[in-house]
Amino acid sequence: QLAAAVTAMLQHLLPIEGLQGIISIDALWFEQQLYVLEINPRWSASMRLYMDQPLLQMHLEACAGQRITCAMSPETNYARFCIAYAKAPDWIFLHG
Numbered sequence: 787q788l789a790a791a792v793t794a795m796l797q798h799l800l801p802i803e804g805l806q807g808i809i810s811i812d813a814l815w816f817e818q819q820l821y822v823l824e825i826n827p828r829w830s831a832s833m834r835l836y837m838d839q840p841l842l843q844m845h846l847e848a849c850a851g852q853r854i855t856c857a858m859s860p861e862t863n864y865a866r867f868c869i870a871y872a873k874a875p876d877w878i879f880l881h882g
Contacts, residue, residue: 791820799825807845808833 795813799844803825808828812823844854 787818788815788820789813795820795822806851807849832859 792813794829795811799822805825805827808827808829809825812826814821814823829841829845848854867871
């Protein structure tokens with residue numbers, strides 16, 4: 787369901803915004819709904835998870851109007867990036 791929602795969102799938003807190349811989209815999946823928070827026309831910090839991919843070449847090809855495909859197979863390769871936020875400032879430890 788998530789993959790279908792992401793695909794539908796990309797097919798709807800990207801032509802409207804005219805974006806090409808590698809971009810980042812922050813979204814929230816909640817109760818079987820995908821909510822787009824922001825679209826950034828730049829690479830995400832999580833791109834480090836895909837260091838084995840020819841990202842710069844893929845970006846240049848996409849910007850030149852060529853169709854690119856990601857070599858990652860959802861059935862065999864997984865990458866995740868997570869940011870955890872603390873609810874209280876006592877989670878922060880300062881030394882000095």
